[in-house]
Amino acid sequence: MTTLKNDRFLRALLRQPVDVTPVWMMRQAGRYLPEYRATRAKAGSFMNLCTSPEFACEVTLQPLDRYPLDAAILFSDILTIPDAMGLGLYFSEGEGPRFKNPLRTAQDVAKLGVPDPETELRYVMDAVRLIRKELAGRVPLIGFAGSPWTLATYMVEGSSSKEYSIIKKMMFDEPKVMHQLLDKVAQSVTSYLNAQIVAGAQAVMIFDTWGGILTPRDYKLFSLAYMDRIVKGLQRENEGRKVPVILFTKGGGAWLKDMAATGCDALGVDWTLNLGDARKQVGDSVALQGNMDPSVLYASPARIREEVATILASYGKGNGHVFNLGHGIHQHVVPEHAGAFIEAVHELSKPYHAA
């Protein structure tokens, strides 16, 4: 394996000293980039883009060729796992992801198997291997998966949802079936992330996009409990280095202490929380990744710079901060604004890391 030339990101996740605050952007390989749109057109469909290791590698590297980012993130979709479980993922234009065979009954759930990542999700592992080769040690590669609760919302609803009426009915009326489903998904996510780590992912992140729609009690029972199992089941070291684990529950600002108690290394934080307050909540237990409102990138570069300065000051001196947006970069952001953001983080963070 080639040596890692820039390990700021991994060091910050482990709360080790760095020269400047590392930065990456959720959904950095995405529609706001013209080069992404060109590859997407070449691929024909979003599914083709995801399932071809070559296309996935190409779009993963695009933002790195444009910006001095401190990490690459595997281009893929969180719904690859349910697809491999036989639900039949497809994307309808303008309406987002859909499943041909959503889960509605105890029988549907009982029939589900746990996919073998190196066979049924081999295209993802091949993409990880290819990206690592092409990265040639420039920056670390992040692997990822959706949280069991978040995957289950799509698997039961059959698509994106506004009210989550079907899965919530299942959760309230048939908690045993719900737990059976979440257990199978948690097993699948664990082996999927472990396979990504073995294939070369140098950090992993679990996206809990929909944990925030639950009451505190239901969040703990139906979302956090399963992320906890995953964290405890992950291979935490590879190639002689620690493999940090990041948990991110959108809208989960009130539950950071509970999330840190899983033993993960870092937490993603959205922008509805002051980062300094988040740091006070978790103390030295975990690093924090975040938390600029992605809409700030619609503002002028001068305003973006101001906001970066505010967030750096909010976190303050010391280790353990990875700069990021509080959610994925929006598709209509001008690429130059993303550049101004990344430059501002590196430049303005120096004083916070001076001896």
Next chain:
Amino acid sequence: MTTLKNDRFLRALLRQPVDVTPVWMMRQAGRYLPEYRATRAKAGSFMNLCTSPEFACEVTLQPLDRYPLDAAILFSDILTIPDAMGLGLYFSEGEGPRFKNPLRTAQDVAKLGVPDPETELRYVMDAVRLIRKELAGRVPLIGFAGSPWTLATYMVEGSSSKEYSIIKKMMFDEPKVMHQLLDKVAQSVTSYLNAQIVAGAQAVMIFDTWGGILTPRDYKLFSLAYMDRIVKGLQRENEGRKVPVILFTKGGGAWLKDMAATGCDALGVDWTLNLGDARKQVGDSVALQGNMDPSVLYASPARIREEVATILASYGKGNGHVFNLGHGIHQHVVPEHAGAFIEAVHELSKPYHAA
């Protein structure tokens, strides 16, 4: 004026003793009721339903004829104010509210006037008067308005939004224009709510549906500051009785103390917060209204009852709780389930109010 036969709701908002916990449901006059759908069909369009005092009165009373609710809420829409300001509200089937003339420039904002409620929004005041007459003192009538920030999101975006890119760009790049807009809307909301109070609204609620998409700093600057002005500008007494004011920011669970500091009487609480924890946060400063996950109504009546019991226990003994859902009732809820919910609140809350 007729005497109020059931004043539990008003008493609970003022943290006075009651026999059982009062209950109402946000959006209780709505699509889940077949009688509402019948009136809606008769009215032809949603706008006709809103602008006809007779239809508005009819649908306001429908849930009260079906359930032993402790309050009526004026049937109207939060966007009546921007419509009266000349933005041209219309509803496109399946896509929600839209404005013909969204605000995009400093000039657009400069041109805006503050509508006179008794002329430009007279249909709302006529509805309030008619409903009060038809209620004949059964339960109190709640008036309401959207928060300035929430109204501004629709006024600037021109419709519902996912990313709020246009208004956020304005907020970040042109804060003066944003404040000018919010100032005019706050003046409009204040005189609109005062007119509702004079016309007969016995409590008023401000719905801040989109305050929760802001950072804590921006929430305080662009949403809470204007709700604060409104609270301080309201007529707090009428017909020899206090007129309680309720503030509700969806997703604002972390900011309850700041909201209470406006001097309002009560706070709406969504379900992402434990009600007992919310009570600890605010102490004796305000009453709390909430906070069952509206999706619980999809579950069985037995499960609904269980959840009601949990929330009552979470709030505990003592005054100051109005039971409600944490958000509007969903349109696909079976009416019988709403009935089971209301019955459970009255029945199970007795021990919490025993001497």
